[in-house]
Amino acid sequence: MSEKKLHEDQKYIDGLLQNNSFIIEAIYDKFVPKVINYIKQNSGDSDQAQDIIQDTLITIYNQASEKKLELTCPFDAYFFLLCKRKWLNELKKSSNKEVTIKEELLYKGEDAHELAFETDVFGEKEALFTEMFNKLGTACKDLLTATFKIKSMEEVAESLGVTYAYARKKKSLCIGKLTELVQESPKFNLLNK
Amino acid sequence: MEEQDYILFEDYLSEDLSETEKNAFETRFKTDSKFKESFNTYKELSSFLEHKFENEATSTAFQSNLKTISNAYFEKQETFKKVIQFKPWQYAMAASVILLIGITLFNKLSNPVYGEYANYDSISLTVRGSQDGLLKTAENAFNKKDFAKAEVAFKELLLTDEKNTELQFYRGVTNIELNNFAMADWLLNGLKEGNSVYKNKATWYLALSKLKQKQYDASLKILKTIPEDADDYKAAQKLISKLD
Amino acid sequence: MIITDTHTHLYSDAFDADRNDMIHRAINQGVSRFFIPAIDSTYTESMLQLEQDFPEHVFLMAGLHPTHVKENYTEELNHVEEMLAKRKFYAVGEIGIDLYWDTSTLEIQKKAFKYQIQLAKKYKLPIVIHCREAFNEIFEILETEKDDDLFGVFHCFTGDLEQAHQAISYNMKLGIGGVATFKNGKIDQFLNQIELKHIVLETDSPYLAPAPYRGKRNESTYIIKVLEKLSHIYNVSLEDLASITTQNSKEVFSI
Numbered sequence: 001m002s003e004k005k006l007h008e009d010q011k012y013i014d015g016l017l018q019n020n021s022f023i024i025e026a027i028y029d030k031f032v033p034k035v036i037n038y039i040k041q042n043s044g045d046s047d048q049a050q051d052i053i054q055d056t057l058i059t060i061y062n063q064a065s066e067k068k069l070e071l072t073c074p075f076d077a078y079f080f081l082l083c084k085r086k087w088l089n090e091l092k093k094s095s096n097k098e099v100t101i102k103e104e105l106l107y108k109g110e111d112a113h114e115l116a117f118e119t120d121v122f123g124e125k126e127a128l129f130t131e132m133f134n135k136l137g138t139a140c141k142d143l144l145t146a147t148f149k150i151k152s153m154e155e156v157a158e159s160l161g162v163t164y165a166y167a168r169k170k171k172s173l174c175i176g177k178l179t180e181l182v183q184e185s186p187k188f189n190l191l192n193k
Numbered sequence: 194m195e196e197q198d199y200i201l202f203e204d205y206l207s208e209d210l211s212e213t214e215k216n217a218f219e220t221r222f223k224t225d226s227k228f229k230e231s232f233n234t235y236k237e238l239s240s241f242l243e244h245k246f247e248n249e250a251t252s253t254a255f256q257s258n259l260k261t262i263s264n265a266y267f268e269k270q271e272t273f274k275k276v277i278q279f280k281p282w283q284y285a286m287a288a289s290v291i292l293l294i295g296i297t298l299f300n301k302l303s304n305p306v307y308g309e310y311a312n313y314d315s316i317s318l319t320v321r322g323s324q325d326g327l328l329k330t331a332e333n334a335f336n337k338k339d340f341a342k343a344e345v346a347f348k349e350l351l352l353t354d355e356k357n358t359e360l361q362f363y364r365g366v367t368n369i370e371l372n373n374f375a376m377a378d379w380l381l382n383g384l385k386e387g388n389s390v391y392k393n394k395a396t397w398y399l400a401l402s403k404l405k406q407k408q409y410d411a412s413l414k415i416l417k418t419i420p421e422d423a424d425d426y427k428a429a430q431k432l433i434s435k436l437d
Numbered sequence: 438m439i440i441t442d443t444h445t446h447l448y449s450d451a452f453d454a455d456r457n458d459m460i461h462r463a464i465n466q467g468v469s470r471f472f473i474p475a476i477d478s479t480y481t482e483s484m485l486q487l488e489q490d491f492p493e494h495v496f497l498m499a500g501l502h503p504t505h506v507k508e509n510y511t512e513e514l515n516h517v518e519e520m521l522a523k524r525k526f527y528a529v530g531e532i533g534i535d536l537y538w539d540t541s542t543l544e545i546q547k548k549a550f551k552y553q554i555q556l557a558k559k560y561k562l563p564i565v566i567h568c569r570e571a572f573n574e575i576f577e578i579l580e581t582e583k584d585d586d587l588f589g590v591f592h593c594f595t596g597d598l599e600q601a602h603q604a605i606s607y608n609m610k611l612g613i614g615g616v617a618t619f620k621n622g623k624i625d626q627f628l629n630q631i632e633l634k635h636i637v638l639e640t641d642s643p644y645l646a647p648a649p650y651r652g653k654r655n656e657s658t659y660i661i662k663v664l665e666k667l668s669h670i671y672n673v674s675l676e677d678l679a680s681i682t683t684q685n686s687k688e689v690f691s692i
Contacts, residue, residue: 149246
């Protein structure tokens with residue numbers, strides 16, 4: 001990954017991560033019109049476009065924040081592809097009709113597609129993990145929330161009124177349970193292919 | 194996977210395994226594909242959870258900001274659709290400015306203000322011999338309304354004369370003038386609950402401090418505790434009638 | 438500066454390796470008064486030893502911690518009562534209700550809490566309250582116990598402004614520690630609306646170390662970080678804050 005050069009548009013990713021309003025507004029001014037156009041030409045409206053764009057930016061933020069995101073292509077192409085994929089998923093979910101997809105060729109490089117694909121998978125995984133986390137029992141949810149918020153297992157143990165050893169063991173078992181839930185989910189197999 | 198395996202995953206990730214245990218783990222990882230898969234998922238989940246909770250606040254801040262910008266952008270898009278002949282927002286601006294002036298004027302007329310009620314003469318601090326110089330400094334600064342300087346002097350004086358209620362009182366008033374309300378209120382409260390000659394005066398000034406902080410209810414409550422024989426009783430009643 | 442740590446478990450085994458050094462470190466920094474909460478009878482001996490080693494600085498409490506209220510709680514309460522009858526203590530604590538993990542012991546926790554409040558009133562001592570996920574239950578009990586003899590400290594206060602006012606209405610001071618320095622601790626948002634006379638400082642060592650030591654073993658010296666945060670919130674100097682909170686602690690514990 002580090003053999004490829006970082007594109008100057010990395011500044012948009014960094015701007016999102018820093019919650020920099022100027023950069024976010026710039027993204028809207030420069031790159032959003034194309035997406036709105038595409039969605040409107042493909043059975044969507046302004047409100048749906050707004051949601052897709054917001055969700056995409058949040059996914060990009062999450063990936064950049066959790067795993068580092070290194071842009072090696074223009075932000076334009078990457079962002080557009082992501083929004084497009086999200087919109088097509090929406091269409092698949094809501095209608096069984098055949099929809100005419102009006103394609104727009106922007107950037108022929110491999111990078112944009114590869115990065116967009118990675119981010120897309122990341123987004124789907126986040127959604128799956130969140131869904132499975134919410135299926136855990138209250139005890140596990142509370143323990144994991146405490147563990148990752150407080151970080152010191154001793155404090156967590158004290159705050160829950162249990163021994164350090166017990167808290168640690170429970171942490172492993174709760175994440176273990178979560179692992180099983182995720183692995184058993186059909187969505188997981190699709191993502192890992 | 195067994196319970197034991199998940200405990201092993203956790204130990205491996207927290208680097209709590211010995212060299213031998215670590216090697217055994219890595220060997221099993223290479224040869225047992227189910228073990229490898231489970232571990233990878235476990236690891237991904239740990240990272241996911243870490244990010245989810247550690248960065249919750251910044252994430253939420255980002256999402257909230259994004260929503261605001263998104264809404265602003267899309268609303269602008271709606272407005273540009275219409276042919277703009279006049280800018281209604283300009284009228285709205287003018288109206289709100291006028292309203293604001295109106296409200297401020299109204300406020301000025303109706304809410305009593307600290308400055309109207311805080312009437313103290315020049316002070317002359319009781320001399321006790323040991324700290325003449327510093328006392329004079331405090332006195333002069335206070336009378337000249339150089340409250341920052343007075344505060345420094347009072348603070349030092351009180352270090353060696355902790356229980357001096359006169360100094361405590363004037364330091365309290367000084368801090369009201371400096372808008373250091375936490376300190377002022379603490380000093381004046383202490384005097385209010387004590388039995389010194391400054392008890393009633395401190396109560397009056399505590400009420401004035403609350404007034405300056407625009408805590409009208411708190412001020413009213415304190416004013417009502419001032420007894421009839423207090424110097425400031427009449428002034429207190431006047432203020433009560435304005436606040437009630 | 439004289440700083441008072443109104444809640445610190447100096448007898449904890451987390452300090453076994455360097456207890457004396459740790460305490461001397463704190464004293465050198467001005468933290469010279471330590472109020473020690475009890476947990477249960479298994480710690481009594483080590484608490485008494487602590488007092489013997491540092492008689493000028495250590496002030497003991499007697500009590501049964503809500504997370505240690507189990508089937509044998511009546512025996513434990515007897516022990517508390519015996520200790521209070523035998524010699525001087527400065528408070529009954531830490532007592533209260535903890536529903537974070539084990540809600541099955543709620544009834545006996547309530548009984549233990551009420552009983553110990555009676556003991557405190559008998560000896561005219563303040564109570565030091567431990568409250569987790571149990572504000573309503575604790576306020577309910579305090580409401581029935583409210584009178585001139587009920588007073589004390591709500592240790593490690595983590596409620597909202599309204600709950601703070603309610604706690605104060607029962608003559609409780611708020612124990613403020615490391616949580617005030619955490620990014621999403623919440624209390625730093627409204628603390629400036631609570632008058633200084635209601636605040637005492639604490640560390641709850643070895644737990645809940647303030648930023649930037651969060652996650653590490655807490656110790657009484659770190660109370661300086663809490664002082665710094667409050668200094669910023671209230672716009673009052675460190676020395677004044679130390680003096681004010683120490684005076685408040687003298688008011689509650691009568692020493």
